[in-house]
Structures are given as structure tokens and as C-alpha cells.
Amino acid sequence: xxxxTKAKSHYTKQIAPVVPLINAALPQxxxxxxxxxxxxxxxxxxxxxxxxxxxxxxxxxxxxxxxxATVGTALALPINFQVSGTYGQLQAFLSQLETLNRxxxxxxxxxxxxxxxxxxxxxxTLNAYVKP
Numbered sequence: 001x002x003x004x005t006k007a008k009s010h011y012t013k014q015i016a017p018v019v020p021l022i023n024a025a026l027p028q029x030x031x032x033x034x035x036x037x038x039x040x041x042x043x044x045x046x047x048x049x050x051x052x053x054x055x056x057x058x059x060x061x062x063x064x065x066x067x068x069a070t071v072g073t074a075l076a077l078p079i080n081f082q083v084s085g086t087y088g089q090l091q092a093f094l095s096q097l098e099t100l101n102r103x104x105x106x107x108x109x110x111x112x113x114x115x116x117x118x119x120x121x122x123x124x125t126l127n128a129y130v131k132p
Contacts, residue, residue, distance in 0.1 A: 026129055029065070029130065030128075039126070052080070052081055068130050074103075082123050086119065090120075097126070109125075
């Protein structure tokens, strides 16, 4: 009985406060609108123009994880988008992207400038992770 009481106390003090942070970093559903709104807010806040946002279509019936792919022991929702602006703006955007409460990572970054009179175009693929 003493061991159970100690375990409950340990859970209450050490584990329970961290659970909401873990659930925010690795949600059980895709939460597409939330992550897209965060990406847009960061892009606009750094002076970038966001365009061309795409995600894979659902395989089978739409569900909380239907557009995800297995990456290691988690599921990832790949999001492809383009931003245009200066290198400094991109650098600030990526820095802030790293501080989101959701677990994400940039898997590809392609730089192009088809017209020297226009801003640089950055094509980015971002994985937003989901708890399996």
C-alpha cells in the first residue's frame, strides 16, 4: 500500500503536469487547421508570402490520421508549401517554426529565383507529427 501511495504521489507531482505538454507536441489527431494557421501566422509575421499549400489526400475514408505516413514510431502529416521573401525573413521564419509547441521538422527546402526582379521562392516540406 505504501508503494502505491508513493507511485501516486510521484505521478501527481512529476508526470501529470507534463502530460498536456506532450499531448500538444504530439496530438492524437492531425489538427490540420491549427498547424496551417500557425505556419501562416509565422510566415506573415516575418514578411513572407505563403502560397501553394498542399497535403496528401486521404487514403480510404477520412479519419484523424488518414493523411499521415509512418515515420519511425510516430505518424507524420507532410505539408508542402512555398514562401517567398528574403533569406533573413526565411531564417527568422524557420527559427520560429522550431519553437512551435507541436513536434515538427523540415524535411526538404528548395531555393529558386526564376525572376531576379522578384523575391526568392522557398519550397518547403514540413512533417507535423501525430501520436500513433
